[in-house]
Amino acid sequence: MKELIANLIHTALDSLKAAGTLPVELDVQAQVDATRDKTHGDFASNIAMVLSKQARRNPRELAQAIIAALPADAAITKVEIAGPGFINFFVSSASTAEVIPSIIAAGSAFGLSQLGKGEKVQVEFVSANPTGPLHVGHGRGAAYGATLSNLMAAVGYDIQREYYVNDAGRQMNILAASVWLRYLELCGEEFTFPSNGYKGDYIRDYAAELLQRVEQAYRHPATTVFDGVPADEPAGGDKEIHIDALIDKARDLLGEDAYEVVFQLGLTRILDDIRDDLGEFGVTFNEWFSERSLTENVERAIQTLIDNGHIYEQEGALWFRSTTFGDDKDRVVKRDNGQTTYFASDIAYLQNKFERGFDRVIYVWGADHHGYIPRMKAACEALGFDPERIQIRLVQFAILYRGGERVQMSTRSGSFVTLRELRDEVGNDAARFFYVSRKAEQHMDFDLDLAKSESKDNPVYYIQYAHARICTLLQKVAAEETAFDQARGLNNLSLLEQEAEKDLMQKLARYPEALENAAVNGDPHILAHYLRELAGDFHTYYNAHRMLLEDVNLRDARLVLSQAVRQVVANGLSLLGVSAPESM
């Protein structure tokens, strides 16, 4: 409909140009928007105001001229000038109703488009360090990334979902050491567990598994293990130095092979757990990409930067001159001790992504990482790629509230709420919906009581309830003497003359647009809000008018409208990863 109106306007402009009313060189894309206010018709264009300066005529006068030149069309019943020079279009109810047969015909495919033209886009998200269970902060990134991927796939992008497994860093060695130390405790050794080790109960589980598998083979006396290890922080030392020394000890005493067994056990168990957790949350990946697999790529990436002239040496280290591309300061990629930095891995990973043929790569990061954007963009450009091909979406943490009180979380005491706990408490549907119901880069307050409540206050239930109500209706009518006949409904759409019916049809017609906006802007909340509004319109309609009437023509027309609503609600919820129950 928008396109139709835009075409009509362009035709009018062309004829005005031909008549000499407008300069021929004028070239503007007509903007047509759905109106917010019904008294402004169904669609409005600001074309007259935009052109008024170039055309040297006042907007209302110009609007009048455009309207006069507008070709007639059966779909448009009335055109008006309003306000400072808006042209308002009123659409015939017959043409408004056309959305219903198209929804029924398209079914679950309604709203899909080819906007993305098959562009290959990778979305990398979550990518939490595999050192423990996911917490609620990761949950928002997971929900956002998964939904963004769904939305983009729905509008025609070729999406690849990826999790970057940080299995190469120091944190992983701390994890391995923690597992081994817990194992030693189970063997009967006595010592003080390092303050910087991982203290979660899951570590004890892995240790128990290790004990079962290797029995006493990896046991060493605590005195040997702690011999020569600098004091821990509570004992007046440095916790970082302490844990690093213990890691070295573990490697020494176990040897690389056994150390690797411990390391892999911890890594594998945690990844399995994360995979299960996310799977239950409806979040899946095409690829779990290991940082360790990148080792050769890192040297090659650095070489690429050297070849491109963006690396210099200073004080024994290799520096990437990222300031060339607008970063605050230059960054080290290889330390004076020969080790490459984490950032160097990121550069290698980026190069690897483009080598795999992605046209565009999207990173979903916690908002606390925003300081890394300039250097990643710089790296992209220095590698020789257009920096527009990487996009970084920031997701803010959610603050949980229970009983009106903020739920305290601190990583230090290990008292963070896990994603699994959240899912157990409020359910997957509520968690998925709540996470994406706010703009991603916005702080959000997550009200646990609201997410659990079974009332209209809870937008998830509100939307699902609309779906369930319609399913129940359709079930009920199946028991009537005269069965529901979809074709009869479609043939009698002209009977839908109520205001609420027109509102509903117009809302339905806007679904593809809401979906596209949400996908292109990376704003799933647009779809969430749309569904809330659609459900609201349906509840209003349902309360104001009866469906199961004697007059089967009207009855089936209303039911087919309801069916269309049900379909769109189901399609939208599915993209959000929320179920659409048939009864509640």
Added chain:
RNA sequence: GCGCUUGUAGCUCAAUCGGAUAGAGCAUCGGCCUUCUAAGCCGAGGGUUGCAGGUUCGAGUCCUGCCAGGCGCGCCA
């Protein structure tokens, strides 16, 4: 200190590339169940869009300054 970011109704949030009288929900108050699910509906009140300038036909939206909150500024990962 420098940089990024946010500031909209009592609360949580919207506002389609800069468009018309800034909208929902919650909370408050008042109505609606012998009829398809009241997990619902209808109505009322509630605003100097942090403050001050600027850009223009038009600014919550863009620019500048200030105020307030959040985050980031390692040869850490």
